[in-house]
Amino acid sequence: MALHPKIIDLTLERVERLLARLGHPERDLPPAIHVAGTNGKGSTLAMIRAGLESAGRSCHVYTSPHLARFHERIRVAGRLISEPELLALLEECERVNAGAPITFFEITTCAAFLAFARSPADYALIEVGLGGRLDATNVIARPALTAITPISFDHQQYLGETLAQIAAEKAGILKPGVPCVLAPQPDQARAVVEERAARLGAPLLIGGQDWDSREEAGRLVYQDADGLLDLPLPALAGAHQIVNAGAAVAALRALGMDEAACAGAMTGARWPARMQRLDPADLPGAPPEAEIWLDGGHNPAAGQALAALLARMHARRSAALHLVCGMLDTKDPEGFLRHFAPLAPMVHAVSIPDAPATLPAERTAAAARAVGLRAEAAGDLGSALAAAARAGDPAPRVVICGSLYLAGAVLRTMPPLD
Numbered sequence: 001m002a003l004h005p006k007i008i009d010l011t012l013e014r015v016e017r018l019l020a021r022l023g024h025p026e027r028d029l030p031p032a033i034h035v036a037g038t039n040g041k042g043s044t045l046a047m048i049r050a051g052l053e054s055a056g057r058s059c060h061v062y063t064s065p066h067l068a069r070f071h072e073r074i075r076v077a078g079r080l081i082s083e084p085e086l087l088a089l090l091e092e093c094e095r096v097n098a099g100a101p102i103t104f105f106e107i108t109t110c111a112a113f114l115a116f117a118r119s120p121a122d123y124a125l126i127e128v129g130l131g132g133r134l135d136a137t138n139v140i141a142r143p144a145l146t147a148i149t150p151i152s153f154d155h156q157q158y159l160g161e162t163l164a165q166i167a168a169e170k171a172g173i174l175k176p177g178v179p180c181v182l183a184p185q186p187d188q189a190r191a192v193v194e195e196r197a198a199r200l201g202a203p204l205l206i207g208g209q210d211w212d213s214r215e216e217a218g219r220l221v222y223q224d225a226d227g228l229l230d231l232p233l234p235a236l237a238g239a240h241q242i243v244n245a246g247a248a249v250a251a252l253r254a255l256g257m258d259e260a261a262c263a264g265a266m267t268g269a270r271w272p273a274r275m276q277r278l279d280p281a282d283l284p285g286a287p288p289e290a291e292i293w294l295d296g297g298h299n300p301a302a303g304q305a306l307a308a309l310l311a312r313m314h315a316r317r318s319a320a321l322h323l324v325c326g327m328l329d330t331k332d333p334e335g336f337l338r339h340f341a342p343l344a345p346m347v348h349a350v351s352i353p354d355a356p357a358t359l360p361a362e363r364t365a366a367a368a369r370a371v372g373l374r375a376e377a378a379g380d381l382g383s384a385l386a387a388a389a390r391a392g393d394p395a396p397r398v399v400i401c402g403s404l405y406l407a408g409a410v411l412r413t414m415p416p417l418d
């Protein structure tokens with residue numbers, strides 16, 4: 001396949017051209033929920049999906065990136081697309097594209113929309129790949145609903161150096177007259193989204209104003225103009241998931257779902273590599289009694305959320321904390337790692353296998369030391385886990401973190417995801 005030479009090149013021209021040649025499948029989708037944001041997109045979308053499916057609705061789902069296997073990106077009416085089906089769709093898109101420049105993500109998006117247009121479902125849940133305004137998914141003229149999760153700094157080389165610039169790109173998914181669920185935002189980001197919504201006549205459902213979610217007595221309390229819901233806590237771990245859960249419930253309420261669907265969103269959501277508990281027996285070198293977690297967060301805001309969760313866990317059970325950290329060279333390792341300083345973990349830095357853009361382990365270790373952490377470079381994941389095992393605590397807490405690409409490398413060694 002002759003692809004556009006740039007891996008990321010934000011424009012809609014190529015994807016719009018191919019979709020037109022394919023007969024505009026994006027116009028034949030079921031009602032779409034389009035989700036953008038810096039952190040929490042996937043978790044929020046997973047909860048929306050769980051809520052809809054608990055209410056008996058079928059969902060197409062398009063997410064990125066994949067973790068272990070490429071076909072995880074596409075679910076057709078709830079089932080993972082088969083590899084033969086995916087291959088046939090990509091070959092069809094390649095044939096119709098006829099050698100014109102196109103990026104990997106663009107042709108994958110066209111294949112997903114083609115699959116969705118050819119199979120019945122009640123909803124299509126679409127996660128933005130990068131940004132929003134010029135993302136390949138932003139070709140649906142009138143979705144049923146949009147949502148923007150918390151906005152923070154990431155991908156500045158593509159989206160801009162200020163929160164206002166980044167927010168403007170995320171707000172590009174808003175459509176005239178289409179409601180948007182907006183998670184609580186920094187003032188600078190919120191102002192940009194509000195201004196665009198006003199210009200388009202897009203009703204906003206704003207977290208902290210039109211709806212609110214909080215943890216109270218081991219439950220999720222959600223409140224909006226229609227009343228108060230007392231729900232189970234989300235199955236996805238972390239205080240930051242309370243905000244994501246609130247956005248998911250606000251979305252479900254906007255779609256007309258009842259309290260039972262909202263409860264299903266909390267209990268039924270599954271989202272790998274978001275504080276996912278792993279079995280040490282599946283990881284060579286891991287201490288047998290270790291408590292091992294996998295998290296794909298990779299920017300400063302994600303580091304802050306993960307550190308806050310670990311602080312709460314530490315308050316319940318003290319254990320030696322080890323971070324096995326690998327990051328891409330486009331990220332901010334010091335910004336990610338500095339939040340862990342109060343927890344005094346030992347950082348075992350690794351390079352990410354088969355990732356050309358990996359930050360070398362030595363540089364990740366140096367970044368950790370620069371923010372006051374003890375750190376060493378390890379040859380690979382197994383060596384890092386073995387180092388944690390040698391540290392003296394027979395039951396350490398080990399968190400593998402820093403990149404979805406590292407998470408994917410871990411998950412590829414384990415049984416396939418459902």
